Amino acid sequence: EPEVTQTPSHQVTQMGQEVILRCVPISNHLYFYWYRQILGQKVEFLVSFYNNEISEKSEIFDDQFSVERPDGSNFTLKIRSTKLEDSAMYFCASSEEGVPYNEQFFGPGTRLTVL
Amino acid sequence: AQSVSQHNHHVILSEAASLELGCNYSYGGTVNLFWYVQYPGQHLQLLLKYFSGDPLVKGIKGFEAEFIKSKFSFNLRKPSVQWSDTAEYFCAVNAVNSGGYQKVTFGIGTKLQVIP
Numbered sequence: 001e002p003e004v005t006q007t008p009s010h011q012v013t014q015m016g017q018e019v020i021l022r023c024v025p026i027s028n029h030l031y032f033y034w035y036r037q038i039l040g041q042k043v044e045f046l047v048s049f050y051n052n053e054i055s056e057k058s059e060i061f062d063d064q065f066s067v068e069r070p071d072g073s074n075f076t077l078k079i080r081s082t083k084l085e086d087s088a089m090y091f092c093a094s095s096e097e098g099v100p101y102n103e104q105f106f107g108p109g110t111r112l113t114v115l
Numbered sequence: 116a117q118s119v120s121q122h123n124h125h126v127i128l129s130e131a132a133s134l135e136l137g138c139n140y141s142y143g144g145t146v147n148l149f150w151y152v153q154y155p156g157q158h159l160q161l162l163l164k165y166f167s168g169d170p171l172v173k174g175i176k177g178f179e180a181e182f183i184k185s186k187f188s189f190n191l192r193k194p195s196v197q198w199s200d201t202a203e204y205f206c207a208v209n210a211v212n213s214g215g216y217q218k219v220t221f222g223i224g225t226k227l228q229v230i231p
Contacts, residue, residue, distance in 0.1 A: 033218065043159070043205060043221040056218055091159065095217070103149075104209070104219055108158035 002026045004107035006092050012113045013082055021077045021110045023092030032075045033093040033104060034067065036060070043091065049075065082114045117142035117210045121222035128196050129230050136191040136225050138206030147209040148189040149219070150180055154202045162204070165189065176200070201229045 005024045013019050025032050034046040047057040049067050066078045075094075079086055089111050093104040122137040140146065150162040163174025170182040180191045189206060206222040 031217070035219070035221075042223040043207075045218045045220065048218055093219075103147075103161065103164060104217075106151075106159040 004092055004094055004105050006090075006107040006110050008110060009108065010111045010113070012115065015084055015114055016081050019079050019082055019112060021079075021090050021092075021112070023075045023077070023094075023107055024073050025075055025092065025094030026105055027073070029094035029096055029105070031055075031095045031104075032067075032069070033095075034077045035091040035093065035106075036088040037091065037109075038085075038088040046077075046090075079112075082112075084114050087112055087114045117146070117208050117220045119206050119208050119220050119222035121206050121225050123225045124223065125226045125228070127228045127230065130198055131195045134191070134193040134196050134200075134227070136204055136206075136227075138189045138191065138222060139187050140189065140206075140208045140220075141187060142208060142210050144210060148180075148182060149207040149209065150174065150178070150189075150191050151205045151207060151221075152202045153205065153224075159205070162191070196227070196229050198229045198231045200227060202227060 004026055007022045011019055032049045035043050036046055037043045045058050047061045047067055048055045064080050068076050089109045091109045092107040095104045118141045120139045148165040151159045152162050153159050162178050163172050163180055165172045165182045173179045178193050180189055182189050203224045203226050205224045207219050209217055209219045
């Protein structure tokens with residue numbers, strides 16, 4: 001069964017450093033999403049991406065965050081200057097095109113630890 | 116904006132006990148509803164989903180949920196839990212915004228601990 005994959009599984013970085021989290025969505029999916037889960041809190045929507053542009057973003061997704069689809073398979077989340085409060089589990093998800101209400105398939109997540 | 120409320124944050128049950136986890140949502144339009152499970156150290160997995168049709172949906176591992184539109188509820192049930200059901204359970208709503216794009220809003224989650 002096709003699945004969403006994410007790398008790395010765990011990223012440790014120093015405050016102020018840039019990090020890039022990578023995701024490979026399911027191959028025939030064209031909607032992509034990032035969510036995060038701070039330890040002990042709920043999963044929060046960050047951003048959705050379609051047709052090479054952001055379709056929706058939350059108030060969490062400020063200028064420090066950016067997303068990109070650099071090639072035909074990867075979908076990345078970049079945090080330019082990490083803060084302690086960016087420590088969280090980051091989940092990528094994807095869904096099929098053309099169906100407005102559709103299941104999102106989640107990846108296993110990347111645990112980001114900012115020191 | 117849509118929101119999801121889960122009433123029980125931490126539930127402890129003995130094996131073979133029955134389970135019901137409450138979930139209420141608020142959204143004015145048509146929604147899809149989901150329950151996800153996160154086993155310790157693992158990623159989110161879909162337990163079941165409701166898109167349309169029969170409001171009683173059955174998922175994996177003997178779980179089921181009932182969509183009651185008038186109550187904006189989508190409670191998760193299992194008649195007899197097992198130790199392996201120990202996990203965190205998230206109710207989620209998938210709604211389409213005015214621009215036609217969708218996002219999933221999650222509840223805060225319920226930690227279920229099943230005692231052998």
